[in-house]
Amino acid sequence: MHFERQKLxxxxxxxxxxxxxxxxxxxPYIKAVKEExxxxxxxxxxxxxxxxxxxxxxxxxxxxxxxEEMLLMKHRLRKHNIQVKFFPNEIVRPYLSVSKYKNLLPxxxxxxxxxxxxxxxxxxxxxxxxxVPQINLLGACIDDTILSKQGVINYSKLxxxxxxxxxxxxxxxxxxxQACALxxxxxxxxxxxxxxxxxxxxxxxxxxxxxxxxxxxxxxxAKSSAGL
Amino acid sequence: MAVPKAAVALRxxxxxxxxxxxxxxxxxxxxxxxxxxxxKKARASNINCVVTTDVRHDGSEPVVDIMFADGDRxxxxxxxxxxxxxxxxxxxxxxxxxxxxxxxxxxxxx
Numbered sequence: 001m002h003f004e005r006q007k008l009x010x011x012x013x014x015x016x017x018x019x020x021x022x023x024x025x026x027x028p029y030i031k032a033v034k035e036e037x038x039x040x041x042x043x044x045x046x047x048x049x050x051x052x053x054x055x056x057x058x059x060x061x062x063x064x065x066x067x068e069e070m071l072l073m074k075h076r077l078r079k080h081n082i083q084v085k086f087f088p089n090e091i092v093r094p095y096l097s098v099s100k101y102k103n104l105l106p107x108x109x110x111x112x113x114x115x116x117x118x119x120x121x122x123x124x125x126x127x128x129x130x131x132v133p134q135i136n137l138l139g140a141c142i143d144d145t146i147l148s149k150q151g152v153i154n155y156s157k158l159x160x161x162x163x164x165x166x167x168x169x170x171x172x173x174x175x176x177x178q179a180c181a182l183x184x185x186x187x188x189x190x191x192x193x194x195x196x197x198x199x200x201x202x203x204x205x206x207x208x209x210x211x212x213x214x215x216x217x218x219x220x221x222a223k224s225s226a227g228l
Numbered sequence: 229m230a231v232p233k234a235a236v237a238l239r240x241x242x243x244x245x246x247x248x249x250x251x252x253x254x255x256x257x258x259x260x261x262x263x264x265x266x267x268k269k270a271r272a273s274n275i276n277c278v279v280t281t282d283v284r285h286d287g288s289e290p291v292v293d294i295m296f297a298d299g300d301r302x303x304x305x306x307x308x309x310x311x312x313x314x315x316x317x318x319x320x321x322x323x324x325x326x327x328x329x330x331x332x333x334x335x336x337x338x
Binding site: 061063064103106107109110111133134136137138139148149150151 | 250251252253255256259260262263266267268271279281283284285
């Protein structure tokens with residue numbers, strides 16, 4: 001072919017248009033933000049409220065319990081103002097990891113139940129739990145202190161606050177009273193000895209008076225017989 | 229974590245003792261095993277079986293101690309086991325005992 005024609009043919013060669021890049025490749029895949037389930041929100045709010053209000057939170061493992069026993073146990077606990085709460089682990093764990101109860105995290109595995117109460121009544125709770133062998137106490141958070149099962153048992157054996165306060169006051173005043181007693185010890189002993197001495201003297205004097213009286217009575221008739 | 233749905237049969241078991249420390253991180257499988265052992269069907273299969281749970285706080289590893297009616301003892305240390313493994317080990321032994329008992333009855337019958 002003639003060179004010019006060749007050049008012309010080469011320049012005017014048909015260049016097929018490239019297929020457009022499909023949209024899928026350009027636009028980034030936007031994951032639809034899953035809106036939270038309303039029920040999950042409610043449960044989370046309940047968890048926050050429960051942890052805020054209650055002073056005593058006990059976590060137990062819940063093996064299968066027949067419903068009558070469960071009902072009885074709930075009733076007995078209600079009498080002492082202890083409520084039984086169930087929360088799914090997925091909701092409780094994130095809350096715990098953020099709050100100050102981080103060390104309770106390993107407890108929330110498997111099927112658990114929580115006994116919460118605004119008051120602290122450990123003895124009654126332990127007694128009721130003893131009657132239900134299928135519920136095992138794992139740990140508790142009483143007054144912002146995390147306790148194990150043994151710790152809870154020890155806590156229940158402690159005397160009440162009034163008795164403990166009385167003991168503390170007694171111990172503190174013991175020093176002062178001991179010092180007082182030591183200082184007064186010598187004078188008290190002296191007084192006691194003198195008292196004893198006086199009693200002895202008065203007892204002895206009474207005897208000598210009696211003897212003197214008898215002697216005079218004897219002298220009297222003798223004198224009178226002498227005078228006569 | 230596939231947990232078999234087959235119920236645990238406690239027919240040949242005299243007592244089960246489960247010991248763990250709940251504040252450790254490796255007790256999950258032991259607790260799941262305990263839940264299965266305490267399930268309704270398991271309880272119904274043998275009312276005389278005693279299941280005791282020992283909750284301690286001394287950092288010891290989780291242990292499951294099963295006493296069988298014929299004197300055998302199965303001790304499983306659950307620190308590195310999955311619940312499925314523990315249950316399958318227990319079930320296989322129960323099945324073996326079932327077979328032994330069947331053979332005995334057949335011999336007695338024959």
